[in-house]
Amino acid sequence: MRRTQLLLGVVVIAIVAVINSVYIVDEREKALRLWFGEVTAVIEEPGLNFRIPGLHEIVKYDDRILPLDTQPLEVTPADDRRLVVDAFARWRIADPVKFRRAVGASSISGARPRLERILNAELREVLGGVDSGAVLSADRVALMNQIRDQARSQANALGVEIVDVRIKRADLPEQNLEATFERMRAEREREAADEIARGKEAAQRVRAQADRTVVETTSEAAKQADIIRGEADALRNAIFAEAFGRDPEFFAFYRSLSAYETSLQGGNSTMVITPDSEFFEYLKSDSGE
Structure with a gap:
């Protein structure tokens, strides 16, 4: 047993x-x-x-790719326009021996604060050397790659490989938003006023050109009308003169008929004249003198 x-x-x-x-x-x-x-x-x-x-x-x-989310960080680009940057990184343990010697028994939880300090330092260094416009534009991709490369060289001492770095958000601080909006509004209003002034100036030029064109066209038309009228009057007078030269009696008869037509109009007009007046010479007989 x-x-x-x-x-x-x-x-x-x-x-x-x-x-x-x-x-x-x-x-x-x-x-x-x-x-x-x-x-x-x-x-x-x-x-x-x-x-x-x-x-x-x-x-x-x-051994997988691990996330690293940093706290929002305030940076000052080269144009002194402060920005609040929210970034994250992806990393993995590349050399476990070096990683053990660097962080000791704290393991991954001890490595995250050190990686965050490295990432924040590189964010300040890279973004501090460019204007805020570059951070807020498509150039951000090149900046993120630069931050990744510089942070990777720093993280190698921990036995860590920085796989990627991304900027999630880059905004103005809350206390600066209203002032920035007011400045943007003032700039847009100034641009609008400039456009309106340029439009009025262009409209004035077009209007002056149109007025000038009207005056020139009217003057030219009046000139041509006077020329045509003078030529017509000259032709008419020439015809009358020729007719008068051929038959003075007929010309006198025509002039009398024209006078009758003008004076004997309908209406309230009154004509006082003696019956033996020369005016009615062609109404007294079949022929004149």
């Missing part, structure tokens, strides 16, 4: 020893095997591994 219990105890101890000496590294992990705090092996391949219980310490790190 005692022998059975002893055997059972040995089996249990052996099972516990085997269980404690076996560990599994997931495909999403990297592991370090430590001997009294010193790294003796790096396990990067997933699978079943063995250790000496009580002597070997196994430390596992996530």
Whole structure:
């Protein structure tokens, strides 16, 4: 009986020893095997591994790309126009041995504040060397790549690789928004006033040109009318003169008829004249003098 219990105890101890000496590294992990705090092996391949219980310490790190969200940071670009920048990064543990030596037992939770300080320092340095317009325009992509490259070189000392850096938001501080809006409104109103003034000036030029064209056209038309009228009068007088030269009696008769037509109009006009007046010479007889 005692022998059975002893055997059972040995089996249990052996099972516990085997269980404690076996560990599994997931495909999403990297592991370090430590001997009294010193790294003796790096396990990067997933699978079943063995250790000496009580002597070997196994430390596992996530091998996936990890997020790093920073707190909003106020930066001052080269044009002294302050901006509140909200950025984030993606990173992974590239060298677990260097990472262990840099952060110690604090692991990932201890690395995040250090990475955030590196990222904030690079944000201030890069964005402080350009105008705010570059931060708010399409040039932001080149700036983000520059921040990533500079932060990557700093993070290598931690055994960390900065995969990407992105600026989520770049806005003016709340206390500056109203003043900025007022300045933008004043600028737009000034531009509108300039456009209105230029429009009025152009309209005045067009109106003056149109008035000048009207005067020139009217003057030219009056000139041509006077010329045509003078030529017509000259032609008429020439015809009358020729007719008078051919038959003075007929010309006098025509002139009398024209006078009758003009004076004997309907209406309330009254003519006082003697019956033997020369005016009615061609109404007295079939012929004149």
